[in-house]
Each structure stands twice: as C-alpha cells, then as structure tokens.
Amino acid sequence: MISQELKNALAKLAVNEAVVPDFKDKGFHLDVAVAPDAVAPAAEVMNLAGFFLEAITGVDWLAEGQMEVVYDYNHSISPGRVVIRARVSRATPELPTISAIYPGALWHERETHDFFGIVFTGHPDLKPLLLPEDADFHPLRKDYTS
Amino acid sequence: MGKENLQDAIVQFAPLDKLLGLGRANSLWPMTFGLACCAIEMMATGASRFDLARFGAEVFRPSPRQCDVMIVAGTISRKMAPAVQTLYDQMPEPKWVIAMGNCAISGGPFVFKGQYGIIEGADKLFPVDVYIPGCPPRPEALIEGILELEEKITGSRRWPRVEAG
Amino acid sequence: MSVLAQCDSKETFVLNLGPQHPATHGVLRVKLTMDGEYIRQAEPVLGYIHRMHEKMGENRTWAQFMPNTGRLDYLSALSYNHGYVLAVERAAAIEVPERAEYIRVITVELNRISSHLVWFGAFILDLGGFTPLLYAFDDREIILDLLQAVTGSRLTYCYFRFGGVYNDIEPDFITGTLAFIKRLRARMPMYHNLVTKNIILVKRLKDIGFVPAEMCRKYGATGPVLRGAGVAYDVRRAEPYSVYPELDFDIPTHPEGDSMARYLVRMDEIEQSMRIIEQACTKLPNGPVMAEKAPKIIKPAKGDYYAAVEAARGSFGVRLVSDGTNTPYRLKLRSPSYSNLSLFGEASRGMLLPDALALMGSLDLVIPEIDR
Numbered sequence: 001m002i003s004q005e006l007k008n009a010l011a012k013l014a015v016n017e018a019v020v021p022d023f024k025d026k027g028f029h030l031d032v033a034v035a036p037d038a039v040a041p042a043a044e045v046m047n048l049a050g051f052f053l054e055a056i057t058g059v060d061w062l063a064e065g066q067m068e069v070v071y072d073y074n075h076s077i078s079p080g081r082v083v084i085r086a087r088v089s090r091a092t093p094e095l096p097t098i099s100a101i102y103p104g105a106l107w108h109e110r111e112t113h114d115f116f117g118i119v120f121t122g123h124p125d126l127k128p129l130l131l132p133e134d135a136d137f138h139p140l141r142k143d144y145t146s
Numbered sequence: 147m148g149k150e151n152l153q154d155a156i157v158q159f160a161p162l163d164k165l166l167g168l169g170r171a172n173s174l175w176p177m178t179f180g181l182a183c184c185a186i187e188m189m190a191t192g193a194s195r196f197d198l199a200r201f202g203a204e205v206f207r208p209s210p211r212q213c214d215v216m217i218v219a220g221t222i223s224r225k226m227a228p229a230v231q232t233l234y235d236q237m238p239e240p241k242w243v244i245a246m247g248n249c250a251i252s253g254g255p256f257v258f259k260g261q262y263g264i265i266e267g268a269d270k271l272f273p274v275d276v277y278i279p280g281c282p283p284r285p286e287a288l289i290e291g292i293l294e295l296e297e298k299i300t301g302s303r304r305w306p307r308v309e310a311g
Numbered sequence: 312m313s314v315l316a317q318c319d320s321k322e323t324f325v326l327n328l329g330p331q332h333p334a335t336h337g338v339l340r341v342k343l344t345m346d347g348e349y350i351r352q353a354e355p356v357l358g359y360i361h362r363m364h365e366k367m368g369e370n371r372t373w374a375q376f377m378p379n380t381g382r383l384d385y386l387s388a389l390s391y392n393h394g395y396v397l398a399v400e401r402a403a404a405i406e407v408p409e410r411a412e413y414i415r416v417i418t419v420e421l422n423r424i425s426s427h428l429v430w431f432g433a434f435i436l437d438l439g440g441f442t443p444l445l446y447a448f449d450d451r452e453i454i455l456d457l458l459q460a461v462t463g464s465r466l467t468y469c470y471f472r473f474g475g476v477y478n479d480i481e482p483d484f485i486t487g488t489l490a491f492i493k494r495l496r497a498r499m500p501m502y503h504n505l506v507t508k509n510i511i512l513v514k515r516l517k518d519i520g521f522v523p524a525e526m527c528r529k530y531g532a533t534g535p536v537l538r539g540a541g542v543a544y545d546v547r548r549a550e551p552y553s554v555y556p557e558l559d560f561d562i563p564t565h566p567e568g569d570s571m572a573r574y575l576v577r578m579d580e581i582e583q584s585m586r587i588i589e590q591a592c593t594k595l596p597n598g599p600v601m602a603e604k605a606p607k608i609i610k611p612a613k614g615d616y617y618a619a620v621e622a623a624r625g626s627f628g629v630r631l632v633s634d635g636t637n638t639p640y641r642l643k644l645r646s647p648s649y650s651n652l653s654l655f656g657e658a659s660r661g662m663l664l665p666d667a668l669a670l671m672g673s674l675d676l677v678i679p680e681i682d683r
Contacts, residue, residue, distance in 0.1 A: 023550075027401055027617030052528040055645040059632055072617070072630065072645070076528065076542050079549035081617065104530035107653045115365070130358040130682055131263075132225045139262050139366055140641075146262045178333050182360055182679050183385040183467055185337065186429065193432075193448035208333045223682075226338055226359040229330050255378060256362050258370050263363045282385075282466055 002030050002080045009045045010082075013038040028072075028081035036086045036095040039071065043084075043098035043105075046073045051082065053098075056108035058116035060090070062142040067093045067118055088118070097123040115140035164300070170214065170240065171296040172304075174203040177213040179233065181220025184247040184282040188219045191285040201305075203292050210236040215295065217288075218274075221249035221256055222265040234272045242275045242299075243268065244291050247282050250274075254281060323351055326664075330359045334437050334668045337678035341655075343664070350667055353659045355652055361682040368642030373399055373609040374473065376642065381467040383644065384680040387426040389419045389462075390622035392471040397552055398618035398629035399473050402611035410598040411475035412554045417488065417591045418458060418470065420584040424495070425454040426623035427577050427584075430675045434574070435506060437672040438515050443506050450498060453491050460484060474605030485592050492585050499582065507578065513571070520570035520670035522658050530657075531650035534625025535580065536674060539573035541566030546621040558590050570673040577675070610637050624648050624675055646680045 010032045011018060019031040034042050043053075054072035061068060071084040088095055097120040099105045109120040110129040117138035120126065128135045138144060180188060191198050198204045207213045210233045222230055234243070245268045248254030253266035268274055275298060278291040290308075297303045329340035338359035344352040364383065368376050380395040381388040393415060400407065428451045432444030455465045461480050462470035470477050506512055522532070524540040537544055543562045547555045563579030565572035611633040619628040625647025632641035651674050659667040 025401065025404075025616075026614070027398070027619070050528070053531045054626070054628060054650075055531075055630070055643065057630060057641075057643040059641045070615075070630070070643075072628070074626075076533075076537060076544035076549075079544070081550075083617075102529055102531075103657070104650060104653050107649070128358070130361045132358065137262065139363070140369075144260075146260045179331055180337055182337070182362075183382055186385060186466060189429075189433075190448060190452070194445045195449065195452045208331075221360060221362055221679075223359060223361050225361065226330060229338075229359070233331060255382070256367070258367060260370075261363060262366075263361050284465065 001078060002082065003049070006045065006049050006082075009049075010034075010042065010084075013042050013045070023081075028083050030080070030082045032082065032084050034084055034086050036069075036088050039069070039084065039086050040096045040098050040101065043071070043101045046082065046084075047101050049075075050077070051075050053102045053104050053108070054081075056105060056112055058112045058118055058140070060116060060140065060142045061087075062090070065090045067116060069095060069112065069118060071098075093118040094121055095119075096121050099123055114138070117141065167300045171299040172202045173205070174215045174242075174292065174295065175205045175207055175213045176203060176215040176217050176244075177210055177233070177237070178206040178208045179216060179219065181218070181222065181226070182249065184219035184250070187282045187285055188217060188246065188288065191288045196285040196289065198289065198292070201289065201292055201296075210234075211238060213237055214240065215242050215244060215292075217244045217246050218250040218268040219246045219282075221254070222268060222271070223263050224265060225263075227265050227271060230268075231271050242295055243272060244276045244278065244288075244295060245269065245274045246278045246288060246291070247280055249281075251277050251279060322346070330356075334671070335678075336433060336672075336676055339652075339676065339678050339681075345664070348663050350659050350662050350664060353656050353667065355655055357682055359682065360679045362679060364644060364683045365642055368639050370638070372637045373611075373639060376639070377471075378467070378469045381464075381469045382679065383646065383683065384622060384624065384627075384648070384677045385466050386429050386677055387419075387422050387623035388466065388468045389415075389422040389458075389470065390620055391627060392468060393419055393553070394618060394620040394622070394627045394629050396471045396473055397620060398616055398631050399609060399611065401618050402614075402616040402631055402633055403473065403606070403609050405474045405605050406602055407475055408599050408602060409554070409596050410479075411600045411602075413591050413595045414461075414476050414480055414600060415471060416553055416555065416558070417480075417588055417595075418461065418476075420587045420591075421454050421458060421488065422468075423623045424581050424584050425451045425458075427581050428454075430577060430623075431502070431506075434672040434675075435512070437668060438512065440506070440509075440512075443502070446498075446502070446505070450495055453494070457484060457487050457491065460487075472601065472605075473609060474602030475600045479600045485595070488588060489592060492589060495581070495585060499578075502578070507575075515666075515669055516569065516571040516574055516673070518567075518569055518571075519666050520658065520662070520673060521568050522573075522654060522670075523568045526654055526657065530654040532625070532647075532654055533650065534621070534623075534647050535573050535576040536625065536651050538562065538564045539576045539673075540568040546619050546626050550619060552618075552620065554591070555587075557594070558587050560587050570669050573673040573675075608637055610635060619645075622647060624677065624680070625651060644683055646683060648674070648676045648678075649681045652676055652681055 330338040340356040432447035628645035630643040
C-alpha cells in the first residue's frame with residue numbers, strides 16, 4: 001500500500017491534486033501529474049521509497065498539441081502501483097532523463113523516443129532501439145503516415 | 147509447384163543427376179534459423195513425437211555454409227531483412243527455401259495499411275520453393291512441406307500422399 | 312577483486328553475437344566487447360522482430376486485437392490473452408462468470424507448465440545437453456493436445472473473450488488434465504535425477520551469473536528472475552485477480568540469485584502450477600462460460616486503465632488509454648522479458664562468454680515479446 005509519507009512527498013511535486021482511484025476500476029493506486037522538470041525529483045522520491053520502474057510510455061494528444069509521458073512504478077515487497085505523468089508541448093517534446101536513478105529507464109526512454117520522438121535530455125545514447133538504426137520516423141505519433 | 151520449376155543444367159548427365167537428386171532429397175540439411183512463433187513448431191517437428199529424422203531432414207545446422215534448406219520460420223522485419231538475405235547468399239548451391247507460416251508467405255497478420263516494420267513475404271527477398279500456410283503450421287504440415295520439396299528435387303514422391311478428411 | 316581488474320589488458324575486440332545464433336533463442340543480437348574470453352561490455356541490440364503490436368492496437372477494434380496477444384509470447388500465450396482481457400474487462404466493467412474464471416486458471420497454468428518445459432529443454436540445450444529437450448517436448452505435446460481440444464490451436468491461442476472464454480470444456484479435458492498431472496508428478500523425480508543433480512550442470516550454474524535483488528529493482532526485473540533473488544513477488548498474490556485468492560499455492564523463492572536459483576525457481580513453479588490445476592479442477596463450478604450481459608461492441612469510458620498478470624516470464628502489464636470509441640487510443644504492452652534482458656549488460660560484465668550465455672538462458676527470453 002502507499003504510505004502517507006510518500007503521498008506527502010509526491011504532493012509537493014504535483015501540479016494539481018493527486019488522484020486516488022479505486023484500484024478495482026483503474027488498476028493503480030495513485031495517479032500524480034507533475035511538471036516536466038519534476039520527473040527526476042519524483043523518480044528520486046520513488047527510488048528512496050524502494051519502488052521499481054515497470055515501464056515508461058508516451059501518449060500523443062494531437063488535438064491538444066501535447067505529449068504525455070507516463071511512468072509506472074510498483075513495489076515488490078508492499079505492492080502498490082503509482083503512476084506519474086508529465087505533459088510537454090508537442091512542438092518541443094523535451095524532459096529530463098531519469099536513467100541516472102533507474103538504469104532500467106535507459107531502454108524505456110529510448111523506446112519512447114523511437115515511437116514518439118520525445119527527447120530525454122541528459123540520456124547518454126538516444127539511438128533507435130526497436131526501429132532500424134537509421135530510422136528517422138516516429139510511428140506512434142497520431143499524424144504519422146508511412 | 148513440382149517438376150516444371152526445375153532448372154535444367156546446360157550439359158546433362160541424366161542418370162548422375164537423378165542419383166544426386168535422390169541423395170540430396172533424402173538428406174536435406176535445414177538451417178537452425180528461427181524468427182518467431184513458427185520456430186517453436188519447427189523445434190517440435192524435430193523433437194520427440196514428430197521426429198523429423200524419419201525423413202532424413204533432422205540435421206539442423208547453425209551455419210548457413212553447411213545447409214541446403216532454409217526454413218524461413220517467422221516474420222521478417224525490415225531490420226532483419228539484410229541479415230536474412232546474407233544468410234541466403236552464404237548457403238552453397240544447390241539450395242532451397244521453405245516459407246513456413248503466413249508471415250513468411252505474405253506478412254500474415256502483421257500487414258495493415260500504413261505498416262512500417264515488416265517485409266511482406268520471404269519471396270520479396272529470394273526465390274521460395276515451398277509455401278506452408280498456417281499461423282503457425284502444425285508439425286505435420288512442415289513434414290508435408292519437406293516431402294513436397296523432396297518431390298520437387300527428385301521428380302517423384304517417395305511417401306504415399308495422405309488425403310484430407 | 313574481479314577478474315577484469317586482475318588482467319587489465321588494453322587489447323579488446325568486438326564480438327557480434329546474433330541476430331542469427333543458436334544460443335540467442337531467436338533474433339536477439341548482442342554486441343560484446345571482449346578481453347580474451349571475458350566480457351568487458353555487452354550491449355543487446357533489439358528490434359529484429361519488431362512487429363508493430365502497439366501500432367496495430369490503434370488500428371483495430373478492442374476485440375480485433377485479441378489474436379495479437381497470442382503472438383507476443385508464443386510460449387505462454389494464454390497469460391497474455393488473460394492480461395489483455397483483464398484490462399478491457401476492467402475498462403468496460405464486465406463481470407466474468409465463475410466457471411469461466413476457473414477454466415482460465417486451469418488453461419493458463421497448463422500453459423505455464425508447457426512454457427517452463429520448453430525453457431527447460433532449450434536451456435539445457437544451450438549448456439550442451441540434447442537429451443532433456445526430447446523428454447520435455449514429450450510431456451509438452453500432451454499439454455498441447457489437451458489445450459488444442461479446447462482452444463483449437465497448438466501455440467498462438469486466442470481463447471479468452473471479454474466476459475468469459477470462447478467455449479466450454481469437455482469432461483474429457485478434466486480427466487485428461489488430471490491424468491497428465493499424475494504422469495508429470497511421476498516424471499519430475501526423473502528430471503531432477505537426470506538434470507538437477509548432474510554435476511556438470513551444477514558446475515555451470517552454481518555461484519555464476521549473479522542477479523541480486525537490488526539489481527532487479529533498478530531494472531524492473533520480475534518473475535523467476537526476481538524470485539531467484541529471494542523476493543517473493545508474484546502478481547497472482549500481490550494483486551489477486553481471477554480466482555487465485557481461492558486457491559492454495561506457494562511462491563517458490565531461492566535467495567542465492569545465481570543461475571541455479573533461477574533454474575530451481577522454475578522447476579518449483581511447475582510443481583505449484585500442478586497444485587493449482589488440481590484444486591481448480593476439483594472446485595470447478597457449473598454454469599455459463601460467457602457473461603450474459605457482455606456487450607457485442609466494446610466502448611470503454613474515457614480514461615486510462617492498467618491490468619497486470621503473472622506470465623511465465625514475469626509481470627505482464629497492459630496500459631490502455633480509451634477515448635470512448637471502439638478502438639484503443641493507446642495500448643502499451645509492458646513485457647517482462649524486456650526488463651529482464653535490460654540488466655544483462657550489467658550482470659554479464661566480467662563474465663566468461665560461456666557463463667554469460669548460461670545467464671542469458673536462465674533469464675528465459677522470448678524475443679518477439681521484447682521487440683513487440
């Protein structure tokens with residue numbers, strides 16, 4: 001379960017109030033929206049609380065001109081899923097890397113860069129992971145056509 | 147499929163060709179080359195119960211230079227295509243190709259409008275001798291495909307044909 | 312002091328392993344920087360079987376994506392079926408009848424055993440022993456016979472539906488399953504005598520290929536890799552779904568964190584899966600196998616949803632973003648092997664190449680599930 005301490009620490013970083021959904025309906029315990037430059041401090045908080053990183057993914061909100069990056073965290077000893085999300089503008093999708101805190105994020109960030117063209121500043125090597133080495137397209141953008 | 151695809155040599159040594167064909171057909175050496183789901187059925191074909199050794203084709207070799215049959219078992223992605231082409235080129239003549247499963251035939255379930263990642267069929271890269279449909283094909287189907295290939299090499303079928311139904 | 316520090320040679324060379332290599336189980340490529348026989352750096356290169364699953368999810372209806380889930384990890388396809396239907400059922404608030412839940416558990420656990428048997432055969436094959444593969448496939452064929460009678464296919468299942476399963480099981484299936492369990496119980500001691508106690512295997516696996524719990528956490532590794540490091544994390548217990556809370560089973564763990572521990576965890580899991588199947592077969596209730604109120608056309612409410620299951624390789628998660636239409640807006644598949652492989656670079660540093668391949672085998676990778 002999510003401790004009150006963690007909730008307070010994340011509340012300081014959140015842009016608006018954290019959502020505590022019903023697990024049965026949504027499948028996660030806590031949903032926090034943060035500013036793009038707060039994803040690394042948030043990852044630090046999660047790391048200190050002993051969480052592991054399940055995945056990083058993007059969502060392209062074409063109509064709103066935004067890109068969303070979603071971080072899924074989970075705990076292996078006292079299970080509880082925390083979702084941390086940040087929105088960046090679609091024109092300049094940039095936010096800092098968390099790979100210094102979670103080395104597992106290296107691949108997830110590369111994959112998100114492949115699919116959405118989101119740039120993780122500070123990432124050591126953002127070359128394509130799943131797409132061919134010379135790929136210059138981002139197939140999961142909603143305006144992508146081959 | 148069948149005899150009409152056989153390329154004739156310029157100088158014919160008919161009895162010797164027949165003898166060589168018989169030898170080749172009954173000791174096909176496939177390449178250990180799994181791409182995706184079909185590779186597991188290829189493993190099952192070689193393992194207990196289906197026992198491909200009954201037909202002389204169980205000598206799976208990891209090196210293309212020791213093989214004469216390439217069983218393309220799975221989806222060929224665009225990133226993988228140059229490697230598959232290289233493997234084909236490295237095989238010594240005479241060589242044959244079996245396209246196993248819908249992905250190797252035409253891209254199978256992964257073809258959709260605007261797809262960006264796969265090659266729609268092994269025959270876009272090199273000639274294919276036998277096509278085995280299925281997603282994935284059963285081991286019996288792979289065995290039948292190998293028997294078809296034997297027939298193509300020798301010109302006659304050694305094993306009785308099993309009718310459907 | 313590590314071996315690498317002892318022989319600090321400046322002469323290294325790059326060794327390319329794959330994408331066509333018998334030990335990589337498919338089309339994985341690893342770029343190795345070697346110092347003699349020792350690995351200085353290992354960099355897996357992915358994407359050789361990227362099949363656009365996530366893009367396809369946005370191109371078809373919720374139900375049309377079902378067959379794709381069977382082709383992600385073809386060795387335990389039903390777990391992936393299960394993860395996806397759980398997510399959609401959660402999003403669309405569909406209740407599943409109890410009989411269907413029990414059938415799901417029985418078939419998923421049978422599938423888990425068959426997946427572990429393939430791993431068992433292939434892993435020993437990597438280490439140079441051919442015979443166990445033939446024994447394992449012999450047992451696995453019986454499971455495939457049972458499953459194909461219910462699901463209609465041998466490998467790439469598409470059996471579950473939103474609100475239940477495609478068709479009911481026959482009484483023959485239950486008797487066949489119980490007979491198979493009896494057979495496998497009798498065969499397990501043989502497997503242990505033939506392989507587990509084999510001195511060559513022990514020397515290849517014991518105290519080699521350490522993946523400690525902290526490394527698992529940093530890279531997000533789950534499943535037998537995490538349980539082989541002593542952490543009893545299993546989605547079936549951590550986030551109980553289906554009828555798992557009503558069934559009695561243990562989560563096998565081995566604290567050593569070496570290749571042997573991961574081997575033993577999987578062998579123990581086969582025993583636990585057999586226990587689960589036996590209980591589920593006894594408790595199987597009568598009733599429908601499809602929810603009566605399940606809608607024909609699924610249109611989940613706007614929002615995002617998550618569901619996770621314990622697949623044979625670890626925690627498989629599905630993140631759905633729905634915009635209220637009949638196609639997903641975004642469909643993210645969190646595959647366990649992806650995270651499990653990402654620690655390979657760190658875990659293999661300083662190892663001998665043959666030992667690193669044993670480590671890779673003990674991670675139990677299925678490449679199409681990594682590349683998606």
